[in-house]
Amino acid sequence: MLSLYFSALGQFFISLGAQILLWRAIRRADGVVPGQIMWLFLLFLAGPIVHFLFAPDLSRLILALGLGCVYIMSFPAAAAKSPTLLIIDLLDRHGALSKSELEKYLNADVSMVEDRLRDLKADGLVDTRAEKFRPSATGRLIGYVFWYYRRVLGLPLGEG
């Protein structure tokens, strides 16, 4: 059992090392990594699949994909400076703060809309050629998937 875990973890850490190098190489001056989602999928999901083609072991593949999925789902929160993390970090660094003080610090730290639009464009989820905001086919697909998911659960749209 341990050899299975060491093998999958080894695969994961190779992908992680490659990601650190890649991010440092292709990151733009404004901090955006073009095609971030595509690169994450290639490194952490396609990597194990390619490994599987050369050394078939379905259990290792599934374990490596599980680790890859956990990583891919966790990374955007760090990359996009999630407001929840920022709130916790602000309280950790500055001590107790009132709501208005938190709002003041957040104003200095996070651009609520512009940064996200920039990321959506960099990931190819918004049509950059259109004058008005228009999601690409992939962007619309993601929007529909999440919308239907919330409807299936019977919950309102997420508030952000």
Place this chain on the structure above:
Amino acid sequence: MFLMGSVIGLFSPLVCLIFHVLIYRLWRRSHQIPRQKLTVLVALCAMIFSLLLTWSITHSEVESLHGAIVSLLFGYTYFHWFNMSETARRVRVLVRYVALGLTPQDSARDAYTHDTVLNNRIPRLLETGTIKLVDGKYEIQRGPLLFATRLILFWRSLFYVD
């Protein structure tokens, strides 16, 4: 090796979704439970389900444990998926466009302010015990989310220079 446990664990997100839908559709009071807590509970139920199903088929403790670990990985993925549907800002922009035809120019600049962000998150942080309100100010509490935040910000520093 451990093929059955791996395959059963792989289907955890589907099991989570079925449990989640059944809970929300059949149990009206579930809407009063904090959504994140309920989703964690759903992921844990899926893990127990994987553990028991693997055990019932293989009668192997080690393989059942492996099935539970794989299930936990995919259950955690499901939990994040749900969180994205709740709070991710990029997802919100895309969903508002396809569901309501609203562009960020129409709505987000006006409606999605720092005040909105705090109003959406502070109650959740209070519910989970991550922060506490003392004399009108919010204080951080020692706990897993604080540890996770420090870890994630360190991790971020490997990729980005702020």
